[in-house]
Each structure stands twice: as structure tokens, then as C-alpha cells.
Amino acid sequence: MSKIIPIGPYHPLQEEPELFKLYCEGEIVKDIKWETGYNHRGIEKLSESKTFDQVFFLVERVCGICSTSHPFAFANCMEEIADIEITNRTKYIRSIIGELERIHSHLLWLGLAGHFLGYNTVFMWVWKYREPVLDLFEMITGNRNSYAMFKIGGVRRDIPNDKIPAIQEVLDGLKKKLDLLTGAVMDDPVIHARTKGVGVLTREDIIDYAAVGPTARASGVDIDVRRDDPYAAYPLVNWKVITAKEGDVFAKVEVRLLEMYESVSIIEQCLEGLKNEKEGDIEVPIDEIPAGMGTGRAEAPRGEVFHFVRTDGSNFPVRHKIRAPSYVNIATFRKSCIGQTISDATISLAAVDPCYCCTERMAYAYDAVTGKKLLNGSELVKLSQDRTDEIRKKSN
Amino acid sequence: MFHFGGASCNNCDIEILACLTPRFDVERFGMQLVGTIRHADVLLVNGSINQKDKVRLLELYEQAPKPILVVAIGACGCTGGIFAEGNTFAGPVDKIIPVDAYIPGCPPKPEAIIAGIVKLLHK
Known part of the structure; x- marks a missing residue:
């Protein structure tokens, strides 16, 4: 008799909060189902009632964590x-904001992944090192999240050249912390034991499920919108797409860690580029938006963001379609979680970066027959943490 | 504190989490996020509430041990914010359950969240 473990419905750290139902036999996950709609705000419909300038503030609030990728894609589209x-x-300023966001988002994920594995120190430290990045955002844009930097044909605020050394200083500090974190993760035998061979997605799975972003790159699928459909300053700087072959959770950690180094390098090159451009040259005048259709893509920290807009020559979009990366990535759970133990499913779900903190709040395991509560969210996380402890003891 | 994230954009949620981490560290005021509403003295609600959330928010409020303090966080929690005109919007938090404190901002800075909750401590 399989038991159902509902996880959710509230995933406050994710674009689309969902309810996951794990169908378990004993400790093994046999099937998984999910349900969306808890976070439906009707953004595409709302967008039709806003002028093009206002839509930027709306799409920024599709997701608070990748709050630049949506305006980025919308700007590309318009x-x-x-x-x-x-x-x-x-171009340089847009890329700097986009890459800073990738760093803060990957750090956020790394912290949470640490928490699920039972490394609360990693959680606390990583979030501590993430704060200087948010300070940078506050210095450049005036807000820690939701930067309101983009508009059609330009950006709203310049990065004055005299602020460049201060930004560089934060980046230098960040690189040292990244070295420390990479060393800690790559050398820890317990993390290897918990993440290697867990939640494996093969190259074929990724193609079948059309997964994007670090999830796809960790399985050897070499896709990145920044390179494949170049926009902003990415063709102007040297960088490479990070991939790994294994497709397990460890590969996803590795890809994200190494991507942060690439991001730092992109930002440094963009800052160099800024020095050669005239200050204040941050917009081009626009008369009117003609009738037409357009698509815009941007590489968010979690994968490709896609926007489609149809205009009719008026001030409002007639149709605005948004496709966010987590939506496709979530479907891969069917491949990565089925057949695993519940404690491994926790980290497999988290590996796609849907941010799993819901388990701290509203997850219960019910006995399918009696409806009796068996486990709650914190116990579920504890299961995962206990397993790490066990491995830690064995290895000592 | 128990955290309920409605139909939000996650910004307030990550700022609430940031409050727990070393730079802000609300545990020094004796505050901690708990796993279930039955252990909570404070209910933090953020995000606009859509029709699907409304039922669950009411259910949570009924399960909560009374007295419970309700804090609406962010522009969406206080008024509905940018999503107030949305077709699924079911009313700001104070139209659904009584609210004791409002913390405006999009998103409010962790300092503002801490200031708001510390004010409640003296209530």
C-alpha cells in the first residue's frame, strides 16, 4: 500500500509554489505528482492593462529572486x-546586473541545499557572503531586490565610473569566499556521499523533458541563451559555458559553483568596458512602438526565460506570454525522484532549485488508509539530515 | 513565527529568510521560524492572496493558538500592491483575517521587518 507524502503547497522561495505528492512504498518514492496555481496572480492578463513602461515593474515581480531576467527578456523583446x-x-550595465543576480541566486540556492543536507553552517555562511552582493545592488540600483533598472532602449540609472573600484573591491572579496566554499564542497567526503549518483538525469531525460539552465548543463546538454542567442554584452566579453556530464546533484552543485566564477569574470570585463564608454550614454530615444510581434530570451539563473509580445501600435501590449524556466525543470522530478528514498528525494527536488523551504512549514506525511499524520516538514528535513550524520559517522 | 507565503514574487520571502541569517539574526530577539502554525505566536503573511490561498489562510488562522499576532509584510500583503487588479485577487490580508501590524515596502528591507516585529513585542 503506497503512502502519500504531500509537500507544500507553499514554496515561498520559488516562482511557482506547488503541492508535491510523493507516493511511497516503505521508504522508496514510487510516483510523484504536483499541483500548481497557489501563486497565480494573472500577470499576463494584468500586463495587457499596463503601458510598456509599467510592464517592466510588473514582470520584475514574476519572481523576486531572478527579478532582472524577466525585464531583461521583455526589453529584448520590445x-x-x-x-x-x-x-x-x-549593454554592459545590463550584463553586470544580470550576472550579479546570477551570483546572488546561486549563493541562495547553495545555502538552502546545505540546509537540506544538514549543513546549517553552510546555510548561514553562504547567506552571510551573499549580503555584500545585495549591498552592491543597493549601491547601484537603490534596492536590494527588484532593481527597476530596465526600460525600453536603455537603463534607468548609470553606473558612474568612480563607483567601479568599490564594485571591484566587493568582487575581490567574493572570489576569496567562493574559493573557500568550493574547497569546502569539493573536498567533503560526506557531501560526495550524499550527492553523487543521487537524482541522476541523463542527457536523454533532459532532452525529453526540455529542461533548461544549470539542470540541463549538469547533464552534459550544452545550452545557454547567453551564447546561443547573444544579447546585451555577452558577445563582447570572453566567457565559457560550464557543463558537467554526470547529471547528479553533485554535478549541479559543481556547475553552479563554477558559473559564479564565470559571472565574476564577466562582470570584471564589463566594468573594464564601462571605462571606455561615455558616462551617461545609457538610453536611445524611442518615438513609438510599432504594431508587430516579438520574442525575447534571457538566461536567468535557473535557465531560459522566454517572453512573447504582440503590439498593435498602441501604448499597451495586446498579448504577453511568459515562460519561466522552473516550470519545465519541475517536470524532471519524475525522472530524478522516482526510485529514490525519501531522504534523497529531498535533495533531488532541491537540486533543480525550486527552493524547498516549504518543508519547514506545511509538509505532512499521511497514512493513505487512516489519514493519520506520520511526518511533518521539519521531520522530513531531519530525515535527510540524519542520513548525512550517519554517513559522517561511518566515514570517521 | 510561522510564515505564510501567499501569491507573492518571493522577494519578501527571501528577505524574511535573510532576517534569520548572520547579518540580521532575529534569534537575538527570541524569534524563530517554526514548522507548524500550532507552535506559533506570530503569523507572517506576505504576498497578495488569491482565491486558492484565501481558503488555506483562513484554515491556518483557525488552527492557530489564540491570541496570535498577524503581520502583513510587503506592499502586496498590506494592500494587494501591483497585483490588486489581478483576476484572481481575493483581497488584501486584512480583509480576510485581522492584522496587527503592517510592514510596507516592495520588498521591505530586513531592518524594516525586524523593526515592525520588535514593535509588536511591546504590544
């Missing part, structure tokens, strides 16, 4: 419709 070529300084 610039395609209006056929606008943005200035180089705009």
Missing part, C-alpha cells in the same frame, strides 16, 4: 519589435 540598437554602455 527592442526586437521597435528595432532599436542599444548603446554599448547600456
Whole structure:
């Protein structure tokens, strides 16, 4: 008789909070189902009632963690419709914001992954090192999250050249912390034991489920919108797409860690580029948005963000379609979780970066027959943490 | 404290989590996130509430041990914010359950969240 473990419905750290139901026999997950809609706000419909300038503030609030990727894709989309070529300084500033966001998002994920594995020190330390990145955002844009930097044909605020050394200083500090974290993760035998060979997604699975972002790159699928459909300053700087072959949780950690180094390098090159551009040259004038259709893509920390807009020559979009990366990545849970133990399923679910903190709040395991509560969320996390302890003891 | 994230954009949620981490560290005021509403003295609600959330928020409020303090966090929690015109919007938090404190901002800074909750301590 299989037992159902509902996880959720509230995933406050995720674009789309969901209810997951794990169908278990003993400790083995046999099937998984999910249900969305708890976070439905009707953004696409709302967007039709806003002017193009206002839509930026709306799409920024699709997701608070990747709050630049959506305006980024929307700006790419509108610039395609209006056929606008943005200035180089705009390109650099946009890429700097995009990459800083990737760093803060990956750090956030690393912290939470540490928490699920029972490394609360990792959680606390990583979030401590994430704060300087948010300080940078506050210095550049005026807000820790939701930066409101983008507009059609430009950015709203310049990065003055005299602020560049201060940004560089934070990046230098960050690189040392990244070295420390990478060393801690790569050398820890317990983390290896908990994550290697767990939640494996093969190359075929990724292609079948059309997964994107670090989830796909960790399985050897070499896709990255920044390179495949170049936008902003990415063609102007040197960087490489990080991939791994194994497709397990460890590969996903590795890809994200190494991507942060790439991001730091992209930002440094963009800062160099900024020095050669004229200060204040951050927008091009726009007369009117013509009638037409356009698509815009951007690589968010979790994968490809896709926006489609149809305009009719008025001030409002007629149709606005948004596709966020987590939505496709979540489907891979069917491959990564089925057949695993519950304690491994916890980290397998977290590996896709749907941010699993719901388990601290509203997860219960029910006995399917009697409806009796068996486990709650914190106990579920504890199960995962106990397993780490066990391995830790064995290895000592 | 028990945290209920409605139909939000996660910004307030990660700022609430940031409050727990070393720079802000609300545990020094004796505050801790708990796993279930039955252990909570404070219910933090953020995000606009859609029709699907409304039922669950009411259910949670009924399960909560009384007296419980309810804090609406962020522009969406206080008024509905940018999503107030949405087709699934079911009313700001104070139209559904009584609210003791409002912390505006999109998202409010962790300092603002801490200031709001510390004020409640003296209530």
C-alpha cells in the first residue's frame, strides 16, 4: 500500500509554489505528482492593462529572486519589435546586473541545499557572503531586490565610473569566499556521499523533458541563451559555458559553483568596458512602438526565460506570454525522484532549485488508509539530515 | 513565527529568510521560524492572496493558538500592491483575517521587518 507524502503547497522561495505528492512504498518514492496555481496572480492578463513602461515593474515581480531576467527578456523583446540598437554602455550595465543576480541566486540556492543536507553552517555562511552582493545592488540600483533598472532602449540609472573600484573591491572579496566554499564542497567526503549518483538525469531525460539552465548543463546538454542567442554584452566579453556530464546533484552543485566564477569574470570585463564608454550614454530615444510581434530570451539563473509580445501600435501590449524556466525543470522530478528514498528525494527536488523551504512549514506525511499524520516538514528535513550524520559517522 | 507565503514574487520571502541569517539574526530577539502554525505566536503573511490561498489562510488562522499576532509584510500583503487588479485577487490580508501590524515596502528591507516585529513585542 503506497503512502502519500504531500509537500507544500507553499514554496515561498520559488516562482511557482506547488503541492508535491510523493507516493511511497516503505521508504522508496514510487510516483510523484504536483499541483500548481497557489501563486497565480494573472500577470499576463494584468500586463495587457499596463503601458510598456509599467510592464517592466510588473514582470520584475514574476519572481523576486531572478527579478532582472524577466525585464531583461521583455526589453529584448520590445527592442526586437521597435528595432532599436542599444548603446554599448547600456549593454554592459545590463550584463553586470544580470550576472550579479546570477551570483546572488546561486549563493541562495547553495545555502538552502546545505540546509537540506544538514549543513546549517553552510546555510548561514553562504547567506552571510551573499549580503555584500545585495549591498552592491543597493549601491547601484537603490534596492536590494527588484532593481527597476530596465526600460525600453536603455537603463534607468548609470553606473558612474568612480563607483567601479568599490564594485571591484566587493568582487575581490567574493572570489576569496567562493574559493573557500568550493574547497569546502569539493573536498567533503560526506557531501560526495550524499550527492553523487543521487537524482541522476541523463542527457536523454533532459532532452525529453526540455529542461533548461544549470539542470540541463549538469547533464552534459550544452545550452545557454547567453551564447546561443547573444544579447546585451555577452558577445563582447570572453566567457565559457560550464557543463558537467554526470547529471547528479553533485554535478549541479559543481556547475553552479563554477558559473559564479564565470559571472565574476564577466562582470570584471564589463566594468573594464564601462571605462571606455561615455558616462551617461545609457538610453536611445524611442518615438513609438510599432504594431508587430516579438520574442525575447534571457538566461536567468535557473535557465531560459522566454517572453512573447504582440503590439498593435498602441501604448499597451495586446498579448504577453511568459515562460519561466522552473516550470519545465519541475517536470524532471519524475525522472530524478522516482526510485529514490525519501531522504534523497529531498535533495533531488532541491537540486533543480525550486527552493524547498516549504518543508519547514506545511509538509505532512499521511497514512493513505487512516489519514493519520506520520511526518511533518521539519521531520522530513531531519530525515535527510540524519542520513548525512550517519554517513559522517561511518566515514570517521 | 510561522510564515505564510501567499501569491507573492518571493522577494519578501527571501528577505524574511535573510532576517534569520548572520547579518540580521532575529534569534537575538527570541524569534524563530517554526514548522507548524500550532507552535506559533506570530503569523507572517506576505504576498497578495488569491482565491486558492484565501481558503488555506483562513484554515491556518483557525488552527492557530489564540491570541496570535498577524503581520502583513510587503506592499502586496498590506494592500494587494501591483497585483490588486489581478483576476484572481481575493483581497488584501486584512480583509480576510485581522492584522496587527503592517510592514510596507516592495520588498521591505530586513531592518524594516525586524523593526515592525520588535514593535509588536511591546504590544
